[in-house]
Amino acid sequence: MRRDSERGDVELLSAYVDGVAELSLDERKRVDDLLARDASLRDAERDTRALLGQLRDIPPTGNEPDWSALERSIGDAVGADVPTRSAFGAFWQRVRWRFVVPVVALAMTAAILALVLHDPEPATTTPPIAPVVHVQPPVVEDTTDELTASTPLWLDGTDLEVAIEAAELFDLDWDLDEESLPETAELLPPTDLEWIDDLDGESLERAERYLDGPHHHGRKGPS
């Protein structure tokens, strides 16, 4: 069993026999050493030399043509004009790979970046939509002709049409029984009217005067 390195040297044996000059000095020396210590390899060398000699003695295939006629026919076929390459053609052949490779690499990088960084839903700045508050007027008994369907209130800076007669609220005669209120009443929670509790007496009087007066049907509430 030969070692791998020895097997590599044996594989050079035929090249050694047929063209020792084409082996490097190191390769030549290794094969020489191998031949010096291996008799079977020396036999193989002799056989190889004999076989290559036999192969070279084989007469060439076919009956050779009239070489002058073949040369003339080739001359006629190629014509008289020597094909020349344009200066650009020569330049392009020399540098084409220097261009093609970086351009392709750049294009691929750009494509990958575009895919990675692309936002399928472009960001649009839409103004926040103000919540729409629908307030159903509570069902109350129509006791007074002066009661109107709705009363404007100014709550937290928002102008609301509240369908509750403000005068009744301030009179506090109205019993706010939760059961009697419609379901929609909870859209305007009582806590939103807590500011009324914070009014001082003077403010309340002014409000009452305002509501009793002829202008209480205006849009703006008490300030």
Add this chain to the structure above:
Amino acid sequence: MDVYAARLPILDAAPAVSADPDGELAERFRNGDRAAFDQIVRRHQKGLWYLVRRYVKRDADASDVTQQAFVRAFKGLAAFRGAATVRSWLYRIGINCALSWLRDHRREEPTEIAEDALIEQHAAPAKIMGGEDAARLRAAIIQLPPKQKLVLELRVFDDLSFKEVAELAECTENTAKVNFHYAVKRLREILVGGDDASR
């Protein structure tokens, strides 16, 4: 158009080989000297014809393919940069032309013709070797794996250097040497073993 020259990227990629005996002729041709090409034809038409003849099996076809190969070479020589020798470049074009010709004429040329040609070859009076021995050797060569066969034929029949063989076989020089060794070894086995070895 110039498909054969285009198939040689490996041969046409490195700086010029200084030891090419045809390098000067190629340079003269590139500079517009038409006579330089005629000289290349005179130098290599014989070798190229015999190389092609091993593929196409008919003398007249070998001449046609050889002419075709030289026409291709004429068109491509201006672009040839001398990475390989002119000879190996030319032989590569010849092999490509021969393979292309075989593809185009596959139906016209049944495989039996190859055998006929073989018989005809050894029937011809051989000056150096007896016809029977030559036929036996040729029959053994046919049994080699394609790569080993190519390397052996280029080396033995076309007298190419291992470097040129490597260029044509598209492998390294060392691989060409190793392939050559195994081709010779296998050939010995076939010849010693006769029919048994060929199975």
